[in-house]
Amino acid sequence: MTYKHRPIIDTLAGYKQGKPAPTSPGRRTFKVSSNENPFEPLESVVEAIEERSLVHLNRYPDMQGWAVVERLAKETNVSPGNIVLGCGSTEVITQLVGLVSGPGDEIVYPWRSFEAYPIIVAGAGATSVQIANLPDGSHDVDGLIAAVNDRTRLVIVNNPNNPTATSLSDGDARRLMDAVPSDVLVLFDEAYFQFNTDSCTSVAMDLFREYPNVVIAHTFSKAYGLAGLRIGYAIAPEDVVEGMRKVALPFGVTDVAQVAALASIDAYEELSDRVKSIVSERNRVVSALRRQGWDFPEPYANFFWLPLGAQTDKAAEAFVQAGLSVRVFGGEGIRISIGETEANDLVIDVCKGLKSAGL
Ligand SMILES: Cc1ncc(COP(=O)(O)O)c(C=O)c1O
Structure with a gap:
């Protein structure tokens, strides 16, 4: 239908919500695509x-x-x-x-x-x-x-x-x-x-x-x-x-x-302890990835950024296969939230595999 509206809206990409955890019967999967807090509500x-x-x-x-x-x-x-x-x-x-x-x-x-x-x-x-x-x-x-x-x-x-x-x-x-x-x-x-x-x-x-x-x-x-x-x-x-x-x-x-x-x-105190544990998990993931040879900006949030450029889509597929939904910016890179310990371990494993595959 044609209707009168502002053409600028047609040029907008629209907000892309982080995808939910992939479905994979028989194993635990994780959503690390929206920079959410992995802890359950207090x-x-x-x-x-x-x-x-x-x-x-x-x-x-x-x-x-x-x-x-x-x-x-x-x-x-x-x-x-x-x-x-x-x-x-x-x-x-x-x-x-x-x-x-x-x-x-x-x-x-x-x-x-x-x-x-x-x-x-x-x-x-x-x-x-x-x-x-x-x-x-x-x-x-x-x-x-x-x-x-x-x-x-x-x-x-x-x-x-x-x-x-x-x-x-x-x-x-x-x-x-x-x-x-x-x-x-x-x-x-x-x-x-x-x-x-x-x-x-x-x-x-x-x-x-x-x-x-x-x-x-x-x-x-x-x-x-x-x-x-x-x-x-x-x-x-x-x-x-x-x-x-x-x-x-x-x-x-x-x-x-x-x-x-x-x-x-x-x-506040209880929540601050949670923040500290997320930061400590972030530091653990970052150290592991640095040891694997990854070069990416030092992260100061509850997520990090892999600037993968043209390799982005290939790498994104590996994360989904491992049961992780990550936020993919086509042709630019992947943003990964710090999640549950098990999710972070999986992220480290996938990154290791990607490095071995020559990324
Ligand atoms: C940089 C930044 N600002 C603001 C927000 C908005 O958060 P909310 O509307 O949930 O407060 C987000 C959410 O992802 C964000 O990444």
């Missing part, structure tokens, strides 16, 4: 949902999620007026892009990076200005700076970057902040910051206290393991938060998600 979180939330599913949630906002404000030492929730940080980023841009405006961001950025920008009717990462997978900060002009409404950086898992240094982040005009916002998408062990990394919270135009996107999906509930938040200047609330999806953040977020903040 018992305390499930109990909180059952006790405090399921009883009033017939009611709309608190639209702004004040209890969560106030708690996060306390935890991060900012005012509640600096925090806005979204159904996942994806929605928070959508709010921000919708607030600052429309037709004729430009959003500058690194590429490859989080695949929702081009979709969100096109959704707002604005123009994506994608700056290719450096050969080591890190942001080209000089390129990002050079792309800023009078039409720029937002610069996005992703630290650690999805899918390359690289970290943005404090020096590079400050160079960017010093170069961008103070009335142009800079979004630090830090979905994976809890896994970032880089001693030189930029810390967006520090920059937020020093620069007037910093916005931070954080999520409960990764370190907190609540991907299925869809809750994230931004920390931003108060007038930016006001604008974001106006364009937010009304009632987008469910009461179940709000209760789970509060219970997860209460369980």
